Amino acid sequence: MTRLDVREVTVRFGGVTAVDKATISADGGQVTALIGPNGAGKTTLFNVITGLQKPTGGKVFLDGDDITHTPTHRRARHGIARTFQRLEAFGSLTVEENIRVAADAVRAKNTKPAQVTRGLIQRIGLERYAGARADSVPTGVARLVELARALAIDPELLLLDEPSSGLSEAETESFGELLRDLAAQGRAVLIVEHDMGLIMRVSDVIHVLDRGRLIASGTPAEVQADPLVRKAYLGEEDPDESEEPAETEEPTESEEPADSTLVMPAADDEPESGGWF
Ligand SMILES: Nc1ncnc2c1ncn2[C@@H]1O[C@H](COP(=O)(O)OP(=O)(O)OP(=O)(O)O)[C@@H](O)[C@H]1O
Structure with a gap:
């Protein structure tokens, strides 16, 4: 069941479009991830969902109710809880x-x-x-x-902003299990996280933002295989442009993440299907 429904949300800060007509949802019983390189608009979108940031356009629904203009404290009463990137x-x-x-x-x-x-x-x-x-x-x-x-x-919708940063590998492992348990109780869990190993293990659905735009939504396997996602994270060639000769490309650069803050999982975390991206 769809708990959170974010439709065509846009946020502009002066000339900067931090979120650009993003549409995402989060269902009860599932862990949904919101990922993207630094500055993609993830925290800004979280702030819109919790009411800390007014959107320039678009709407937010919780269990079908339009909460776009509901004050933050009343959203908590509607069953939304959030943790912050900065500890509070x-x-x-x-x-x-x-x-x-x-x-x-x-x-x-x-x-x-x-x-x-x-x-x-x-x-x-x-x-x-x-x-x-x-x-x-x-x-x-x-x-x-x-x-x-x-x-x-006892929230119905739990929003977690970078919850695993500072956790050891073992703590992250049990944290992942806890997230699965929380979803199994019927909650919708929406998580922003840079630890791709954790995200790929625990998520049912992943939404990917890049420069404010939603570029992909799907299962971990679908998202990992998506050419636009690979391009956003690794600077890989867009398949539509792949017929162009890559004259200017340095041979070694295509293997390096464009965003050095993307945390790649340790080799022993890698799925049998191969690398993450
Ligand atoms: N209050 C603000 N005023 C002006 N620009 C802002 C403001 N907040 C965010 N931005 C800009 O909006 C864009 C999206 O920022 P945001 O923090 O939402 O991205 P993010 O995906 O959460 O990044 P990170 O992974 O680094 O936390 C960035 O270009 C950022 O500089």
Whole structure:
């Protein structure tokens, strides 16, 4: 079932078109990824979905309701939760208190905030850090605290901005499993992430933005095979232009990612079908 429906959203900052008529959706029960090189417009589109950024054009629907002009705080009540690229936890509070604050803020009729908090600490594996000040824990743990805070409101749509940065390989692995579990509960999970290994493992659907435009949508296999995606990430030749002699191309350059920040998975993560892009 389609939870989030983003239709033809455009965002302009003066002369810069950060998002250009982008149409994406996220379904309940699925992990949906939004990927693209740096500056592609991913965070800006996230901000439109959560209400932090007014779109220049287009609409956002949640469960069929037009929420384009709904204020951010009311979107939370509609069941949208988000984590940020920059960590937002209260540093002087403990990990447990941080989660409790979120659980208290949205206490549902029949839930006990203390119970919700303890449940999340256990589920996300934060027991060891529950009593530690949030500003004293490693970045990876702080990201999990952010996730726990977002989950405290029991969201139908969970938006995660770069959640795996700072996580070790083992932590990323179990984080991926957690994402699958969250989707299996019926939630729609929308994730912006540079770790392609994680994205390819956990996503049901991937939307690819490049310079504000949606250039591909599909399964991980479809997206990896898409010529426009390969071009955006690797600077590969567009097949429509491939008959042109590549006179100016340096022979070694075509194997290097155009965007050096794209995190390629370690060799042992590679699928049997071959490389990622
Ligand atoms: N407040 C702003 N004012 C002006 N330009 C902006 C603003 N926010 C974003 N931009 C521009 O919009 C474009 C998209 O930026 P955005 O941060 O959404 O991309 P991104 O895909 O999230 O990038 P990254 O992967 O680096 O986080 C960029 O060219 C950026 O410089």
